[in-house]
Amino acid sequence: MQDIYAYIDQNRDRFLAELFLLLRQPSVSAQSQGVADCAELLKRQMDDIGIPARVLPTAGNPVVYGELKCDGANRTVLIYGHYDVQPADPIELWNSPPFEPTIRDGRIYGRGTGDNKGQFFAHLKAVEAIVKVRRTLPVNMKFLFEGEEEISSRNLKGFIESNRALLSADCCYCSDGGMHYGDQPTIVCGVRGILYVEVCATGANRDVHSGNLGAYVPKPAWRLVHFLNTLLDEKGGVRVKGFYDAVLPPNDVEREAIAKIPFDTQILKNLGVSEEPRPGEPPFPERVMFHPTMNICGLTGGYGGPGMKTIVPHVAKAKIDMRLVVNQDPDDIFKKFTAHAREHGFGDLTIEKLGEFYPSRTPITHPLGKAAAEAVRKGFGREPLFVPCMGGSDPDYLFTTVLGIPRVNVPYAPHDENNHAPNENIKLEGFFRGIKTTAAFLYEAAKL
């Protein structure tokens, strides 16, 4: 790989400049900001590398798709990534503008650096390096970059189901999320699923003066509070009937893998918290991978500005995400959630499903994982950690279940990438070693 790695080392500045172009282009799917422009920019950047790319429509934001064939190759690798990003707010907490990538202390800061532009761009640059140095790839390649991952990939399922032949491949490779704490390179073999709902309570047709008119109107903020309070028990367990029914505990191989995952308490210190597991509680890795959760992502109603405003809000809303594990089914959980509301007397609330992903896993003993591990040894010069499942969610199941191919996720972003938060970042080292890892992986994949 030395010839390829030398090319990568010689082109660091240009690779960064090209990545920065992509990072400067906002593409906030939740707010429909710059998404189409970003798709076009990415297509041009792929074309420039020599990957013929197309911007393909979906019912929502477009997919950027590209293909590069290799004469005589037996294997096809499908690369997955997403060019959309999370909203930048709370913007006042960023140390540099979210859409002006800035290098500080060996890291690139900016929205999308880690999640996910900076990571999938490494794959593209790996392909460029191989083609420039060796003229040809060791495998056939397909590239699928979607623009709706941050809004639950709501149209990717339809796109994949309609394009099975186009997307047929032997395996899927992607880099998303962060490495393990201490930035040990990581092979992630699965994801938790997610069900995202918005619960809305309404009252009068407008906010009213709480003194003069308060007696006359319903109180949706109280209504919402009383409903939310029914959802969890005193220990934080979910009280929705049947919520845990389908949950599978880790198997022996997974338990063994979990036991090998080190826990660095520095992560807690960095977050300013001291919530170490109490005796009898499962270790953090098991909680993150194998336990479902119900979390309030947002609470809104009435006045949230400085000082006092004395109103009865006429609307109150909660955004809730439920992280689901194998074999929970988000459609089933949604039915149970709405049934819970009805049975507890809250049938007047509106409950809207904003998005969902099924949970998904590729067995950690799969040969694809071994190929990725060998690539990591070459690219990062370190032994990778096998993680059966990450805490986050992505459309893994579309590959493992709908396309029926195994997938591994090899993150190039650091554990503290601050994805979905202010000061999102990727280390320069992670980006360049990521390019080398992808290059090595393609040669390993050819042997599968």
Next chain:
Amino acid sequence: MQDIYAYIDQNRDRFLAELFLLLRQPSVSAQSQGVADCAELLKRQMDDIGIPARVLPTAGNPVVYGELKCDGANRTVLIYGHYDVQPADPIELWNSPPFEPTIRDGRIYGRGTGDNKGQFFAHLKAVEAIVKVRRTLPVNMKFLFEGEEEISSRNLKGFIESNRALLSADCCYCSDGGMHYGDQPTIVCGVRGILYVEVCATGANRDVHSGNLGAYVPKPAWRLVHFLNTLLDEKGGVRVKGFYDAVLPPNDVEREAIAKIPFDTQILKNLGVSEEPRPGEPPFPERVMFHPTMNICGLTGGYGGPGMKTIVPHVAKAKIDMRLVVNQDPDDIFKKFTAHAREHGFGDLTIEKLGEFYPSRTPITHPLGKAAAEAVRKGFGREPLFVPCMGGSDPDYLFTTVLGIPRVNVPYAPHDENNHAPNENIKLEGFFRGIKTTAAFLYEAAKL
């Protein structure tokens, strides 16, 4: 009064133009927007009328104070009003800009039209009319316009206690809030008190990805929900121990007055609600005047924008107002509220008092009320309704308790003035008849 009333009728356009100048000047005390500029503008407008005025400092926003003596008068009337206004948001629900007064269908729309610039400005124009037409007033007058009523008059108490001699008077007259439904002129003899608190739950030092890091951090939004849920019982009664202890039921005279207050169900229709009292429940007027409440004015935490954002918010807040009745003491209720939090295991939450007013009443049989009623008959040509207490809150107790003088509040704004809400307004007719009422009141007050 015909000479004075003729002057008022002849100067309608100029009076409006002058009022509009005042309305165009933002003065949002909660957001410190334009308050000092508004005080200076008001002082100039009083000087122009011939009321020597001063902008007097307080620990917060200044008071605008003016005096006009009348040789040989035995009585002194203190006029109270406030030149600060509520925040304009949600700004998108206004039909015309909040700080650009606009006349539609016989009403002036804009922030402060009813609450309170448009109402106290009527007093100033009444004084102008009397002085221009009759050369001299029938009473000595003092004017106290504060800039912090919408943030609980937090420095008015200190100002009044330090300026007892300056403010000494026989009675206090003001116009704030709205008339009774159907816009029957109203004599309001008291107010509910208020205690406004902000409850804050905190977790990590930043919002984190709910999938990857959610397991490691506290969940302040849930914590807040669970605390709020302890505050009310199933019927909406306040569960804070001792909350109702000091509440006095209406006396016989008050019950008689309440029974005379008509209830127009149109008010419910206008609000889009159908919450009529059920059998056994007290009538609306009693609820508004004699029952304390606990209301959520605002709920905030995490992401409230469109679509999905998957975070564990690190802060969640609730703004709560409690409307209090005679003899509840906001300081005492605050102690009980914080004790409730501690006793229910929520000592980790921050509870901040943002403002308070004591409840206050002037007996509805007081001669001051009779004088006001006679003025209303002249100014509005209608019989007024006596209201023992309004649902809202203002610093009434500073006059009745601290200065020890009776006060009546004679609203010139319509019942649907939308105070504290979008499309705040006052009727043109209410403004001009209000000027006439104030003029008549000053002659009635001279006879007290």
